[in-house]
Amino acid sequence: MAISLRKARTIIRKALDKGREMELKPLTVVVLDAGGHVQACEREDGAAPGRFAIAQGKAYGAVMLGMAGTAQMARAEQQAYFMTAVNGVYGGQVVPVPGGVLVRDKKGAVIGAVGVTGDTSDNDAAAAMAGIEAAALTAEI
Amino acid sequence: MAISLRKARTIIRKALDKGREMELKPLTVVVLDAGGHVQACEREDGAAPGRFAIAQGKAYGAVMLGMAGTAQMARAEQQAYFMTAVNGVYGGQVVPVPGGVLVRDKKGAVIGAVGVTGDTSDNDAAAAMAGIEAAALTAEI
Amino acid sequence: MAISLRKARTIIRKALDKGREMELKPLTVVVLDAGGHVQACEREDGAAPGRFAIAQGKAYGAVMLGMAGTAQMARAEQQAYFMTAVNGVYGGQVVPVPGGVLVRDKKGAVIGAVGVTGDTSDNDAAAAMAGIEAAALTAEI
Amino acid sequence: MAISLRKARTIIRKALDKGREMELKPLTVVVLDAGGHVQACEREDGAAPGRFAIAQGKAYGAVMLGMAGTAQMARAEQQAYFMTAVNGVYGGQVVPVPGGVLVRDKKGAVIGAVGVTGDTSDNDAAAAMAGIEAAALTAEI
Numbered sequence: 001m002a003i004s005l006r007k008a009r010t011i012i013r014k015a016l017d018k019g020r021e022m023e024l025k026p027l028t029v030v031v032l033d034a035g036g037h038v039q040a041c042e043r044e045d046g047a048a049p050g051r052f053a054i055a056q057g058k059a060y061g062a063v064m065l066g067m068a069g070t071a072q073m074a075r076a077e078q079q080a081y082f083m084t085a086v087n088g089v090y091g092g093q094v095v096p097v098p099g100g101v102l103v104r105d106k107k108g109a110v111i112g113a114v115g116v117t118g119d120t121s122d123n124d125a126a127a128a129m130a131g132i133e134a135a136a137l138t139a140e141i
Numbered sequence: 142m143a144i145s146l147r148k149a150r151t152i153i154r155k156a157l158d159k160g161r162e163m164e165l166k167p168l169t170v171v172v173l174d175a176g177g178h179v180q181a182c183e184r185e186d187g188a189a190p191g192r193f194a195i196a197q198g199k200a201y202g203a204v205m206l207g208m209a210g211t212a213q214m215a216r217a218e219q220q221a222y223f224m225t226a227v228n229g230v231y232g233g234q235v236v237p238v239p240g241g242v243l244v245r246d247k248k249g250a251v252i253g254a255v256g257v258t259g260d261t262s263d264n265d266a267a268a269a270m271a272g273i274e275a276a277a278l279t280a281e282i
Numbered sequence: 283m284a285i286s287l288r289k290a291r292t293i294i295r296k297a298l299d300k301g302r303e304m305e306l307k308p309l310t311v312v313v314l315d316a317g318g319h320v321q322a323c324e325r326e327d328g329a330a331p332g333r334f335a336i337a338q339g340k341a342y343g344a345v346m347l348g349m350a351g352t353a354q355m356a357r358a359e360q361q362a363y364f365m366t367a368v369n370g371v372y373g374g375q376v377v378p379v380p381g382g383v384l385v386r387d388k389k390g391a392v393i394g395a396v397g398v399t400g401d402t403s404d405n406d407a408a409a410a411m412a413g414i415e416a417a418a419l420t421a422e423i
Numbered sequence: 424m425a426i427s428l429r430k431a432r433t434i435i436r437k438a439l440d441k442g443r444e445m446e447l448k449p450l451t452v453v454v455l456d457a458g459g460h461v462q463a464c465e466r467e468d469g470a471a472p473g474r475f476a477i478a479q480g481k482a483y484g485a486v487m488l489g490m491a492g493t494a495q496m497a498r499a500e501q502q503a504y505f506m507t508a509v510n511g512v513y514g515g516q517v518v519p520v521p522g523g524v525l526v527r528d529k530k531g532a533v534i535g536a537v538g539v540t541g542d543t544s545d546n547d548a549a550a551a552m553a554g555i556e557a558a559a560l561t562a563e564i
Binding site for chain 3: 187188189190191192194195197198217218221224225228232233234235236237238
């Protein structure tokens with residue numbers, strides 16, 4: 001199974017709605033497929049130009065390692081050189097903090113990841129989770 | 142002036158609609174801002190996973206050089222080493238073919254670019270143009 | 283659908299068997315998933331050390347572009363700067379010649395790619411095709 | 424002497440068997456030759472797509488430095504900047520944790536390395552060791 005474009009649009013719109021509801025700063029949301037490739041993304045007006053790469057990096061590490069942002073951050077805090085090395089083999093594309101959220105289907109298989117950036121990492125993760133759940137998928141933050 | 146997220150959404154939806162109307166293969170559409178940074182993108186179901194990077198590369202060269210895909214292709218055919226050198230300074234991110242389309246406002250200023258990939262380069266450019274015009278902006282293919 | 287490890291093993295063994303039957307030089311076979319990531323590979327004794335990267339590069343371009351090696355080679359011959367640019371956006375990982383073979387399921391969806399190197403490009407492709415067909419999948423060379 | 428493809432297959436199969444026996448998460452096993460080049464690899468169904476690069480990185484550091492994963496980790500913990508610098512000269516390809524296991528022949532010469540990832544680093548190393556010993560070679564974890 002994969003995240004269809006239709007589902008990806010729902011994820012993005014509902015994540016942005018959640019951001020407005022929580023009165024967060026402008027958000028950027030990226031949806032990656034199960035291979036770490038971009039399916040869809042939107043950057044809100046007022047978000048800084050480099051935010052796409054941060055959102056992508058949060059989602060990329062999640063899907064490539066099969067480990068969500070919260071777990072990546074814990075590992076980075078315990079064993080910083082490990083996450084540095086992981087970034088070496090992945091070309092520096094991993095941003096190991098909350099806001100990189102795994103997306104699972106009903107059987108528990110990882111079918112992609114969502115990356116959100118713009119506010120605090122925890123708020124970013126909350127927005128991502130709202131989007132994923134609105135698409136009837138399971139989020140692992 | 143910039144391409145607002147609202148306008149970027151219109152560009153993407155109308156470009157994809159044009160693709161369905163023309164019965165093109167699955168398309169990927171990327172909208173970049175005036176600094177070459179991703180504003181929004183969508184990859185249709187069935188498009189190959191690497192298509193985001195191709196669409197981004199078409200738009201990136203357009204906005205960074207201020208030269209649309211058709212002009213870039215002409216230059217590549219006349220002077221291949223020039224476009225190779227351009228790619229050296231831009232980190233290999235430029236794909237110099239039609240489907241990289243400049244977006245101008247009413248005064249003629251470049252406010253971003255759209256990259257489309259999936260079908261022939263000319264069809265890709267036609268889809269991009271349809272999207273840009275639907276957003277009441279000016280396309281230079 | 284994906285290429286299971288069980289199917290990947292069949293592809294590799296049967297491709298190598300085909301190579302022995304055709305009396306080819308030592309082969310290297312790489313199986314990538316639908317996102318371009320390594321599922322399995324084997325390099326025969328006597329194959330040069332750098333052959334893994336060549337086999338991977340043949341398969342990588344196929345799956346990322348959704349275009350098999352024969353079509354990539356035709357494009358490279360008609361429009362060399364395009365394939366050079368593609369390699370820029372894909373980090374130089376594409377080897378656009380036969381021996382990069384798309385793998386499709388019964389519905390026609392791309393579920394991965396196989397890369398073979400060691401003999402002539404056409405013989406490499408024949409070995410890949412033998413492996414893919416032995417796994418009851420469809421090869422596009 | 425080198426690790427023959429026959430021996431590499433034994434290493435991989437027995438490492439995966441050990442993983443199933445210990446009820447580990449899905450594993451990825453990479454066998455590198457004495458020059459650090461891929462000889463064979465397999466990624467089990469359910470392993471994250473980026474696991475090949477992690478397994479390769481564990482084995483690569485081992486064979487390039489002639490120092491197994493446990494020793495690399497000790498060095499990283501004592502002198503993080505040294506392992507960071509090593510990664511600079513090796514292009515960021517080293518993952519300095521257990522699960523990168525040196526393979527020695529009967530005379531004690533390094534003939535390659537095995538990288539395993541998927542479970543805890545210690546369990547990964549145990550699976551690698553089981554594979555190497557099943558191939559009648561000596562493991563240094």
